[in-house]
Amino acid sequence: MPYEASDVLSQIRKDAAQARALLNEQRGALELAAELYQRACERLADWSEIVRSKQGNKYRLYANPLVNSHSVALDYPSSPSLPAVGYCVVATDSSFIEPDKHRGAFCHLINVGRVMIKYGDPQAAVLEARPFHRPDYLNDIEERYVGFGRALQAECTAKEIEHLLDLAVMHRADIAFFDGPLNQTVLLLENAPVISRRVKENLKVYYEYLRAFETVLGGSGIPVVGYNSRTNSDLxxxxxxxxxxxxxxxxxxxxxxRVPMFSYLDDGDLFSYVLAPGVRSITFQPWEAKKSADKAADESEGISSGLHEYEVDIRVFYLNVGGSAERVDVPVWCLPQLDRIHQLLLSQCTLGDDFPAALSLADKQAVLTRGEDRETYYTLLEMEDLLRPVSYKARSKREAGRNI
Incomplete structure (x- = not known):
């Protein structure tokens, strides 16, 4: 039932003074971090050496600043207007209806939104969705339930990149947008071997398609970027x-x-403060720290030992697209095309109100409602006798809703 707003307000007021004080401390820390970042950029070789030589006791990954990179500024909104010049962009996104044992559904549905927009003369567009049904009742109990959420995320990721490559090649795109980070091995589970195998299978497919972007179109390749909006990365x-x-x-x-307060700040905070609209940062390499002797001895084999056979060499930069600075991932082979990628990103964010227009449209094509779309899927399962009896919990919830 709805909460009492007055009760919540009293709790907010109780902690408000402390919260405001903490926010003020964070602002002070951000000012210092911005100053130190600018000074560190004047000594990139020394900063890089510190990152590359440090052992990792607390974190596995850091951001190694690349010595031969530099900050670049372009007008925002972009001028001249790139849509008038002409380019082709593709993007995909996905959503899913997960299995629900209380509803009697032991299947899931992935819906992939596919978008192609060609600006210039002639103009063209493709906006569509492709649904994919998977019968999870064919899996054993452990595969159904142990960490299933990450397995489903990995499957969505593989579907998205597969269709992104298909669209990019079909329409000879100038740029392809993937929603999120390009390296996806974070989806691996350390303590669930069965699900880890399933996740690895999908990650292997994902990385095969990601690598293919470099060699398509007779070897000329198609730039692919991972766009991370409101990133919480703190590398x-x-x-x-x-x-x-x-x-x-x-x-x-x-x-x-103020230095201890750095732990409250992420990279989005830093670069939204440092970068003006239209400006991109120096380029960083995600860097895996050396393991300390104690950590190396304690780490078990298995999940982490197989990561590198899948991962693609990625570089990262931050770009202020008007409202905030966002993280952009690119494969290392795209580095010679960074200025062009920068231009196209700004064009898309100008058209999409500080978010790439093609990605926004892909999200709209992919989205599944938890009401109508979910119930339609369950009805289709029921038509084929694939919906098991609804649990008492699900029935009581539905009855309670009717009786209110």
């Missing part, structure tokens, strides 16, 4: 803290009371 902030600890700055900085 650059981790590397900045490493630089402080290693003495890249003065002892006064190392002892500054």
């Amino acid at each position: 650059v902030m981790r590397s900045l803290r490493k630089a402080v600890e290693a003495g890249l700055f003065s002892a006064a900085v190392r002892n500054d009371p």
Whole structure:
């Protein structure tokens, strides 16, 4: 039932003063972080050496600043208008209806939104959705339930990149947008071997399609970018803290009371403050820290030992698209095309109100409602006698809803 707004307001007021004080401390830390980032960029070789030489006790990944990279500024909104010049963009996204044992559904449905937009003369567009049904009742109990959410995410990821490549090649796209990070091995589960095998199968498919972007169209390739909106990544902030600890700055900085507050900031906070609209940051390489002796001895074999056979070499930069700075992932082979990618990103974000227009349309094509679409799917299963009896819990919820 609805909560009492007055009760919630009293709780908010109780903690408001403390929350405001913490936010003020974070703003002070952000000002210091921005200053130190600018100073670190003047000593990229030293900063990079600190990141590459550090052992990782707390974190596995950091951001290694690339010495031969630099910040680049373009007008935002982009001028001249690229749609008038002409280019072709493709994007995909997906959503799903998961199995529901209380509803009696032991199947799931993935819906992939596919978008192609060609600007210029002639103009063209494709906006469509492709549904994919999978009968999970063919799997054993462990595969159905142990960490199933990540297995389903990995399957969605593989479907998205497969259809992204298909669209890109079919329409000879100038750029392909993937929603999220390009390296997806975070989906692996450390303590669920059965599901980890299933996730790995989908990740292998995903990376095969991702690598194919480099060799299609007779070897000329199609640039593919992973667009991370409102990222919570803190790899650059981790590397900045490493630089402080290693003495890249003065002892006064190392002892500054604002430094511990860096742990409250992510990279989006930093670059939204540092970068003006239309400006991209220097380029970073996700860097896996050396393991300390204790950590290497404690780490079990299995899940982590197989990561590198799948992963693609990725580079990262941040781009202020007007309202905030977003993280952009590109395969290393796309680096010579960064200026063109930068242009097309700004064009798409100008058209899409600070978010790539093609990705926004792909999301709209993919979305499945938890009401009508879900019930339609269950009705189709029931027509084929594939819907098991509804549980008492599900029936009571439905009856309670009717009786209100």
